[in-house]
Amino acid sequence: MALLRHFARARRRGRDATGTRMWTWFMLPGTLWMTGFLIASLALVAVLAVGTTDDLGNPRFGFDLAGVRALADPAYTEVLARSLGYALLTCAICLLIAYPVAYTIALYGGRYKNALIAAIVVPFFANYLVRMYGWSVVLSDDGPVLRALRAVGLADSGTKILNTGVGVVAGLVYGFVVFMIIPLYAALERLDVSLIEAGRDLYGGPVRTFFHVTLPATRQGAAAGLVLVFLPAMGDFVSAQLMGGPDQIMIGNLIQDKFFQGQNWPLGSALTMLLMLVLLVGMLGYLRRTRKDEAEARR
Amino acid sequence: MTMVKQPSVTATARPAARTRTKRGRADRRPRVLIAVTALFFALLYLPIAVVALFSFNSKKSLTVFGGFSLRWYRAFVHDDVLIASLGTSLRISLVAMAGSVVLGVALALGLVRCRTRLGSLAGLIMLVPLITPEIVTGVASMLLFKGLGVALSTGTVMLAEITFSISYVTVILRSRVAALNPEVEEAAMDLGATRWQAVRLVTLPALLPAVLASAVLIFALVFDDFVLAYFTTGVDPQPLSVRIYSAIRFGVQPTINAVGTLMLAGSIGLIALALFIPRLFGRRGGLDILSGE
Numbered sequence A: 001m002a003l004l005r006h007f008a009r010a011r012r013r014g015r016d017a018t019g020t021r022m023w024t025w026f027m028l029p030g031t032l033w034m035t036g037f038l039i040a041s042l043a044l045v046a047v048l049a050v051g052t053t054d055d056l057g058n059p060r061f062g063f064d065l066a067g068v069r070a071l072a073d074p075a076y077t078e079v080l081a082r083s084l085g086y087a088l089l090t091c092a093i094c095l096l097i098a099y100p101v102a103y104t105i106a107l108y109g110g111r112y113k114n115a116l117i118a119a120i121v122v123p124f125f126a127n128y129l130v131r132m133y134g135w136s137v138v139l140s141d142d143g144p145v146l147r148a149l150r151a152v153g154l155a156d157s158g159t160k161i162l163n164t165g166v167g168v169v170a171g172l173v174y175g176f177v178v179f180m181i182i183p184l185y186a187a188l189e190r191l192d193v194s195l196i197e198a199g200r201d202l203y204g205g206p207v208r209t210f211f212h213v214t215l216p217a218t219r220q221g222a223a224a225g226l227v228l229v230f231l232p233a234m235g236d237f238v239s240a241q242l243m244g245g246p247d248q249i250m251i252g253n254l255i256q257d258k259f260f261q262g263q264n265w266p267l268g269s270a271l272t273m274l275l276m277l278v279l280l281v282g283m284l285g286y287l288r289r290t291r292k293d294e295a296e297a298r299r
Numbered sequence B: 001m002t003m004v005k006q007p008s009v010t011a012t013a014r015p016a017a018r019t020r021t022k023r024g025r026a027d028r029r030p031r032v033l034i035a036v037t038a039l040f041f042a043l044l045y046l047p048i049a050v051v052a053l054f055s056f057n058s059k060k061s062l063t064v065f066g067g068f069s070l071r072w073y074r075a076f077v078h079d080d081v082l083i084a085s086l087g088t089s090l091r092i093s094l095v096a097m098a099g100s101v102v103l104g105v106a107l108a109l110g111l112v113r114c115r116t117r118l119g120s121l122a123g124l125i126m127l128v129p130l131i132t133p134e135i136v137t138g139v140a141s142m143l144l145f146k147g148l149g150v151a152l153s154t155g156t157v158m159l160a161e162i163t164f165s166i167s168y169v170t171v172i173l174r175s176r177v178a179a180l181n182p183e184v185e186e187a188a189m190d191l192g193a194t195r196w197q198a199v200r201l202v203t204l205p206a207l208l209p210a211v212l213a214s215a216v217l218i219f220a221l222v223f224d225d226f227v228l229a230y231f232t233t234g235v236d237p238q239p240l241s242v243r244i245y246s247a248i249r250f251g252v253q254p255t256i257n258a259v260g261t262l263m264l265a266g267s268i269g270l271i272a273l274a275l276f277i278p279r280l281f282g283r284r285g286g287l288d289i290l291s292g293e
Helices: A001-051 A065-070 A074-110 A110-125 A130-137 A145-151 A165-176 A178-190 A193-201 A207-216 A221-233 A236-245 A251-260 A266-299 B001-057 B071-077 B080-113 B115-129 B135-146 B154-179 B181-191 B197-223 B227-232 B238-248 B254-280
Strands: none
Touching: A001 A266, A001 B080, A001 B115, A001 B135, A001 B154, A001 B197, A065 A193, A065 A266, A065 B154, A074 A110, A074 A178, A074 A221, A074 A266, A074 B001, A110 A178, A110 B001, A110 B197, A110 B254, A130 A165, A130 B001, A130 B254, A145 B001, A145 B115, A165 A178, A165 A221, A165 B080, A178 A207, A178 A221, A193 A207, A207 A221, A207 B227, A221 A251, A221 A266, A221 B135, A236 A251, A236 B238, A251 A266, A251 B135, A266 B135, B001 B254, B071 B080, B071 B197, B071 B254, B080 B115, B080 B154, B080 B197, B080 B238, B115 B154, B135 B154, B135 B227, B154 B197, B154 B227, B181 B197, B197 B238, B227 B238, B238 B254
């Protein structure tokens, strides 16, 4: 018996070794592909951010801080600040919309829960451009939203949504609110309903129960949603282009402009790096937050 | 005395109070929440409905509906440029789907089973596309191709889309691979299968529903993708979404409503199919495909 067990173990060890070798080969093509096409190209952006252009406007590698220094230009810092403001506002509004929607579906959806969530998710994965285009028609001056607002006296004939900051944020919210709903819904689904009932039995009003029971229990879902909305909102340029005017451009529009119209690639690369930096700070903040939460949960 | 009395009072008073407040809340609270949710759904579908409705408009207007007509669909079918773009988009989606599914499934298997340092590094690299905004990926890919001296074309879009899609396939497949019992593979090998045979004959068939679902999803995502295609496309028939983008920027063109409606219908159908595929195989279907959980 002992001998048999010994053989079995030896065979498994031999198998594990060949297995690891084979699984490494499985991993390699995809990893090399992504390293070559993505990691290398991101490095290239960083290098070109300190590069120059020749007289014809073609990018040349070198070391020149003109592109990076240009970022300090008030014109650019203003756009960066505006993008940050729009993205953060979008996050806040998405949170305000997603909580009641996810809560209603998770707690009162009954057997239609999955169908309702699918009804939200499916159109969101459909063509982003066409959806945004439809949204811009809906929010236009003769569109149904402004007509309805005028009918109930919440807007007058001069009120506009398109070509204002409101329009851009509305576009971003419409574009990315699903990324808030999915993690929040997942967190609310996991939430033990008896906790909420306990809160009510202890005579907590709905508002107090929400802030003392529901919100803390779903904080991680909300944090994940905030990151998932912030990332694409910060880099978006379609919303500002379709819903905003020249005074509402975001950093994505600047980047697009530097690569397509302006042909200033070093500056475009520097702007791209700046965008990455902002997002990295956001990501790190999120990771620190979740790590702290996990440490607390373990204690 | 009071100590004994008090509990008995609350014990009789509480049930009545509780049922009353509970019923009161059950009536009052969800009503507001349900109204908010209903408004959300209305606003969610309104833009889609508007595009679809006005694609059947007999007039050119986007605000006045003049009557039902297939005029704009006919215009689309006879627009050679748009049809060429449609072909380009379909080709890009097919190639990106095939490439990213092969690479992504292999990567998912390797990541789950290979517990080496290289494995964790590969896991980190895999996450990069998921946390990088598309505009950054687009700029980076464009610079890479230009830096290598490769002219931008349909081919470069395909390469960039594969890069971006591998991670999605891997994320979807990884939890499925982790849920498989490795002892089944062991059993196959005890019965004389080689390692590769065990993967091919045991593991891959078990993963088939998830693989199919991810393939359909990737096809739809790549077909609809705009940002990456915009940065990496050349001038040969541009992908449909890039064409739509230029059309939208230069004012109203009702043909775009027709194209948009067809695209929306197509991708909604495909994504619903991706959600439904695991059910066809008698498995718990659904949204976990999208969240990767």
